[in-house]
């Protein structure tokens with residue numbers, strides 16, 4: 001699925017980058033989907049019933065598509081600023097505006113590689129809004145470690161989101177700004193993986209695990 005107008009140049013770029021990803025260990029979804037799967041399963045066992053899940057900033061819903069047939073899924077709602085059309089018996093898409101108007105509650109929300117696009121300084125506002133919809137939020141995002149690491153993340157973000165019209169951030173979370181975000185959103189972290197390996201091979205060598213974290217947060221309210 002592509003958001004931009006298809007032309008030969010873009011098709012060639014996407015084809016080439018998919019080939020490079022395939023050869024060089026650049027599958028970003030394999031490990032992310034596995035950890036989200038594990039955490040959702042845990043919540044399912046805890047609640048002892050199927051879950052209503054929100055995939056916030058779902059993009060083309062690649063993660064939800066991989067999870068939709070799992071035993072713990074009651075329904076997955078995808079929401080994004082980009083209107084996506086994919087639906088199945090277990091996945092529906094709800095517009096961002098509608099989502100917050102409806103105030104529908106979820107057992108759990110996951111937000112994968114979205115908050116840095118919203119902006120490190122503004123992310124707390126979105127977390128606050130989302131924490132009114134669920135008290136269990138799984139977040140996967142990036143940590144930067146100085147100037148070079150920031151530029152590397154920006155380059156990879158550009159490469160990964162080419163043609164999707166996604167805003168490339170000027171900065172990413174670090175330990176201090178993440179802590180500040182939690183305080184400002186009135187949430188606490190109950191689980192954190194600091195060095196989360198996302199890729200394999202050359203991709204893992206270039207953007208190693210110290211650039212990725214996974215967290216579960218709960219509202220203090």
Ligand SMILES: C[S@@+](CC[C@H](N)C(=O)[O-])C[C@H]1O[C@@H](n2cnc3c(N)ncnc32)[C@H](O)[C@@H]1O
Pocket residue numbers: 056057058059060061062063079080081082096111112113114117118161166
């Ligand atoms: C890197 S993509 C990640 C997509 C998906 N979560 C995944 O991991 O495959 C970032 C997504 O965040 C979405 N996004 C950016 N700002 C947003 C906002 N304010 N509200 C909802 N989604 C947003 C973009 O449209 C884009 O689909």
